Structures are given as C-alpha cells and as structure tokens.
Amino acid sequence: MEAEQVAIVILAAGHARRFGSDKLMADLDGAPLGVRAARALLGIPAAAHFAVCQPKAAIARHYADLGYTRVENPNADLGLSASLHLAVAAAAMTKAQALLIALADMPFISAAHIGALIAACDGAIIASSDGAQAMPPAIFPRANWPLLLQAQGDAGARHILSQARYLAAPIGSLRDIDTPYDLAASKSPSLGLDQSL
Secondary structure, three states, X not given: OOHHHEEEEEEEOOOOOOOOOOHHHOEEOOEXXXXXXXXXXXXXXXXXXXXXXXXXXXXXXXXXXXXXXXXXXXXXXXXXXXXXXXXXXXXXXXXXXXXXXXXXXXXXXXXXXXXXXXHHOOOOOEEEEOOOOEEEEEEEEHHHHHHHHOOOHHHOOHHHHOOOEEEEOOOOOOOOOOOHHHHHHXXXXXXXXXXXX
C-alpha cells in the first residue's frame, strides 16, 4: 500500500493514572514525551494525520503546531475504545484505504518501521511485534474498520491484534512509558535504545 492511501492517528487521550501527572507533557530530551512519536509519524506522507486528545489537553497545542488535525475525545473515561471509535470516524471522512494507529506514549517508534507496516499492508491487519506479542503501531485496511468500532472498554484493539499478522520492530522501539520510572529508565544509556527520531 502507498503511504498516501493511509490515515495516521496518534491516540493521546489517556488519563495516565499510573504516571501521576500529565505524562505526555513530561520532558524527554528537551521536548514533551507526547510529541516524539508525532514527529516521527510526520515523516510519512499520509492522506491525513490526526491526534485524538482530551478537550483542553496541554499536548493538543503541540500536535496542532506540528500540523495534526485534532480530534477531541470528551469520553476518555470510557477507555481506549472511545478513542478508537473517534479515530475511525475521522479516517472515514478521508479517502484513506487504511488506518494506522499509534500510541502517544510510545516515543521510540520510527518512521522507518511505520513505512514498513504500510508497505506490508496488502489487505490484512498488520501489527508491530516485540518478538513476544502483537501491539501498536498497527495498520487496519478499511474493510476492517467495523472491527474497531466493536471495541469496548480499555482493552482497545487487543483482541483484534491477537489475530493480526506481525511485523517485528527494532529492539526497544515499542517501549511505552507508563510510570515515572519508565521515563527515567528510557533516558538511561545502559538500555542501548535508539532514541533518534
């Protein structure tokens, strides 16, 4: 599939309860954690770039400055599924033939891996893999969007991804940040992570 046929959505409406503060605004190498994945995704010449955020979220301004179309999620308490439904609705307003979903708290994803996911999309759902399980970023051909609309609660698309094809991601690139410890550890040179955009 060509990148121009894909709508890219970054989900950034979570409450970050385990983090204890505004996780996406936490500093990571001089920039808000939540913009790192967004910057990487801008390297893809997609049909559209959307960011699903809570109303009045501080990170929303950063996405707007990057050129993302903001999609407000006033029902974040309903879990990740509410953001997925909004992502599908936004993509459905475009001519995109696939929807690529990424999470804002995964700051080490790369444009190269996203490009590989898109190139591999031939009609099947394709998820990223860390060698143990399927996870976002993942790409969903348009015919599969109704499955995303069936998602309920905070499990999101987990049950869908368990049946997807997998594409291995670079080691460490699928690391997510859930706690202050995760953030501190992600800055440690001993991890050997490629933290470049």
